Every structure is written in structure tokens, then in C-alpha cells.
């Protein structure tokens with residue numbers, strides 16, 4: 001289970017300012033120890049003084065999963081990578097368009113169920129036993145599966161071709 005906490009805006013700004021301030025101190029020390037002009041190094045590394053937001057890598061919470069959804073074959077699934085930070089997706093989805101769980105495209109998708117058969121995982125549309133099952137990589141398998149009840153009234157999946 002994961003817990004999300006919203007950081008108050010003022011606190012976030014303080015944190016950002018602190019990080020930028022520490023960047024400046026670090027760069028100043030490096031410039032001094034190398035005998036370089038401090039102001040020139042700061043200008044080149046930090047820009048013209050306009051405060052830029054800094055992506056923050058959190059030591060805790062960084063294990064949260066990327067919120068993007070990815071398409072593989074005919075399947076859409078949550079991105080398996082980790083977030084770069086609390087407020088950023090993974091390194092792949094940091095740039096470009098994100099498809100999120102709240103996107104109508106994803107919200108309107110039917111939910112298929114995972115069925116293990118013969119050591120392999122298949123995705124099956126529980127509402128349509130006539131549709132072909134999908135392999136784990138999203139490609140069509142040449143089998144169909146339907147859910148039935150056995151003698152003891154347990155739900156089991158059977159293969160139909």
C-alpha cells in the first residue's frame with residue numbers, strides 16, 4: 001500500500017529554495033577550489049538567476065510506480081518502471097505524452113483476467129468467450145477460454161479452440 005501526502009505550497013517553495021541555495025554553495029566551493037571565477041561559474045551552471053524548478057529525487061517514496069500506461073500488443077498495462085521522484089513519472093515517460101489511468105481511453109477499456117495455463121499466462125475477456133486469448137506480450141494466442149463450474153461448483157477455465 002502506498003500513501004500520498006500533499007506538501008503545503010509554502011513548504012515546497014522553501015524546499016526548492018534550499019536545494020537551489022545548496023547548489024550555489026556547492027558550485028561556489030568547487031569554483032574556488034579550482035581557481036575559477038565564482039560568478040562566471042554560477043552564471044554558466046545556474047543560468048541568469050531566474051529560478052528553475054529542480055527535479056528532486058526522494059530517498060523515500062521513490063519506489064512508487066510510474067503512473068503512465070503503456071501499450072503492448074493489444075494490451076494496455078501500467079508502466080512497470082519506478083517514478084524519478086514524487087512528482088515525476090519514470091525516465092522514459094518524463095518527456096512526451098502520458099496516458100494515465102484517468103484517461104478516457106484507459107477508463108473505457110474492458111478488464112481482462114489473467115489465467116495461467118500450461119505454465120503460461122494468458123489474458124482472457126470474461127465477457128466474451130468467443131474472443132481469442134492474448135499471450136502475456138499482448139499477441140493473440142490461438143485459443144479461447146471460457147469459465148465454467150465443475151462438479152463441485154468451483155469456477156474453472158476450460159480451453160476451447
Ligand SMILES: [Zn+2]
Nearest residue numbers: 066079090093
Ligand atoms: Zn513510465
